[in-house]
Amino acid sequence: MTASPLSPADWSEARSWGVAPAAHLLRRLQTGYRPEELRRVMDEGPEQTVDRLLTEHPEDPSIGPAIASLEQTALATGQIDSLRAAWLLGMTTPVNPLREKLTLMWHNHFATSYGKVKSLELMRRQIDLFRRHAWGNFGALLHEVSRDPAMLVWLDGNSNRKRHPNENYARELMELFSLGVGNYTERDIQEAARAFSGWHMRHGDYWFNSLQHDDSEKTVFGKTGRFDGDEVVDLCLEQDACSRFVASRLLQTFVHPRPPEEWTTAVAEDLRQETFELRPVLRRLFLSSAFFSSEARNSLIKSPVEFVLGSTTLLGVAIRWPETLRLLASLGQNVYEPPSVKGWEGQRNWVTSTTLMLRTQFIADLVQTNQYGVASPSKLLESADLSGVLAIILGSDSPQLLASVREQMSGLAKPDQKQRLTLLMQLPEYHLY
């Protein structure tokens, strides 16, 4: 009998808990980490680390006021970059890193762009919604997203009227938010659109416009009734495809870009059993044998946010945001403005000849200049022990990799700390995690 992919990873003597799995866990669950955090994770062990990361902690008092200032100023002046900086600054703090990573995942899942919404307040509220439900109940999140004012603007909720239904939201609800292509019919979309008619925004909030709501019977997924939007959302959640769709999202974000079928099946089953409560599902996933499997390790390509903020966090850089935000946009990930309703496709799409050159140049500039802010690297990165530094930066204790790095360094005459860091962070392996 084959063990479930969600069965806990075995940390018996044969595969002991050590620097590589600890770094893997940290790199997957946080956007970035400071070198000292690796030691902490190794000491805590996997269960305690995952429990800590899946727990909401009070905000960092040294960062909270900075984020509040940025948000307040963004809302007052209409400068989206201040709002971007506020969110990304939060991602770089070690207080609730997993919550912020999940928030970014939901931003990509329910991709909504400021380019159309044109309201910083509505965009901020939507991100707050994702943050509140980061590891909450997916069903509750889907219900709230359906009423979210930014979403109502993004998918033309106010145009969905009794006699002129607008199908935009109903279509994306099924195709991109809950079921995936092939799990619904055009008729389902048309009928669901009527259920959402009259779900409008007024004075910046959701408003049920009863005069524009079609209260007549609809047939969705073969069921007939005088459904409203909430009932259509519930019908979506009842579909087997829904749990598989959400499972795929979780696996592709945290485990593997193309997860094996049995992994998806296992996580989908877990989601159904937990009635879409994400926290226990994520906990089991992050401690599972699949998560720590060799197939999973270094199988993901860092997104621009992970690459850039991961690097700045690693080096303790006090980030200059205007330059950093320009770089992120050039690398293809401008938060608050995903390219389309499908979000960022990610993975292989992150790396092109242009973005690879930009990434390489960024590392050189980051380590050797103050263009992106002043760095104050940890003493751990200056250690003479190359294997220790390699473990921190690349999450690997592989002797082959160490030998390869030593060989590359032999080409440099007495490399200084900056040259060594630049070389390590420009390795192809650094783009993976």
Add this chain to the structure above:
Amino acid sequence: MRRVLRLSASILLLVGLVVFPALRAKGHDAIDVCPPGAIAGIELRGLAPAITALEHSELRSAIESSPAFRKWRDSADGRKAAGGVTLIESQLEDSAWSILRNLFGDQVAVAIYPPASSAKPEGVMVARLADAATLASYVEKLQPLIDLAGNRVQRSERKDGGVELVIDNRMTLAYRGCWYVASENRGLIDTVFSRIDSEAELKSKTPHRLFDATSSAGAWIDLAAIRKLMGTLPVPQKLDNPLASLLFGGLARSIKDADAVSATVAISDRQLDAKVTVASPIRSQEAPFTAYLAPADGSRNASLPPVAGLLAGVTVYRDFGDWYRGREQLVEERVLPEFDKFETGLSTFLIGRDFGADVLPLLGRRVSLLAAPQTFEHLGAARPGVQLPAFGVVLELDHPEEGADLIRLFFQTLVAVTNLEAGKQGRQPWILTSQVHRDVTLSYARYLETPSGDSLPIVFNFQPSSALVGKYFVLSSSREFCQRLIDAVLDWPSPKASPPRNLSLTFDPAVAAKLLNDNAAALHANNVLQGQSIQQSEEQLTLLVNWLKQFRPLDWKTELGERGFDMSFSLGW
């Protein structure tokens, strides 16, 4: 170490020395013993109390605790300077503040003369100490350091009983009694000492010196003499900024033809008053420069409307029509296209009207721009995320009714255009309405609904308001400020001031400090974006606010005086 010693020796030599019994009582003033024929002069007198006040001021503490000062103090230059000060203090057995007070606290004068033998002007510095014994004591204590300077310093006795030190074969420093004199021209030094010995009463011969009994510092430049030497003065007749031209163009022009520029500064315990006079035949200026001049009888004057609690305000008296029409002579050519853009932009709001032909003739000559904190009464409990002060304009109109109609047209079109934009952005529109305030109809725009929240967009700072008050049109970004401006115009005393005033300006640093505090979030956000931590930003803001709070309002006015153009500046702390 040798460099430090050399530096120290030079400083000490410049500081002034020796212990000769005073040959005569200190009688003459430092400026009066300077040889005649100077083309420029500077004098300081009685600064000791001001030095003491600065030593014990909170301002000094604020500066010394600033991150920038601390950074400099920790730098190589800062450490070197601190080392030099410590060396002097230990050698003289006195604090740096006391040394400064003793050496410069009584009288210092510097005079500059036209070039004689060399290509550059020559100068002499004369200083008089309150107490000859102090100088004697300092010199005695510094002698070991002077000896260390070796043959770079040549010492000799003067025939008049003084001592002369020649440093590096260039600078000569001579001292006797409570006097010390420095110059590269020994002839000037000899003349100074012969004037010191003069039994006759000496008076400065320059007509440009305006120093009086209240002055602590003064300076003057004989522009006519410099013009004679140079052929012309390098003063730009055209400015490259229209606003600068409107405010200061007349000043630049008056300097071009001026005989001299003189300045005095009076410093008391908590007040600094400065006055600059440009001696110039200003009334003989030709158009368009007459645009800058208030009437000679002072009947119409650039005084500020009496509004309490202003952040800043400026009133200018200008013939705007002459200035605008004469812009080709007043501003640089590359700026002229900006005027065309301005007219094109304005035509959007004044449809079918021409600025030069239809608008300018309606305007009077006095305009006030004012800013003051606002209470945001139009927002109830809500607040904008960035809290701007209220802005106001008080515009004198030559044809009040016609002018007011035109401005109302502008105002209503502005509100209509803004409402269209607000609709696109999902913001609240403005509704035009009116009220009566002290029998004056005040038109204003209110929001359809009172908004809520404490981070409202910046546009919520504005509640456009206007009123015609006699011959003045009042425009403001806030209804409450508009009411205050109406009160001020109604209570504005008729100008009695003479000489005529062209410009009045005021700025209150304490009000600015409060506004900075109210907008701390925006300032922090900007600093955080640049890579600062919130703690660093808070430290910076606290320092700036504390520094600004040290000052009382700053006032500046320019008037047409008997000699020409007078600028007065006062600042309290």
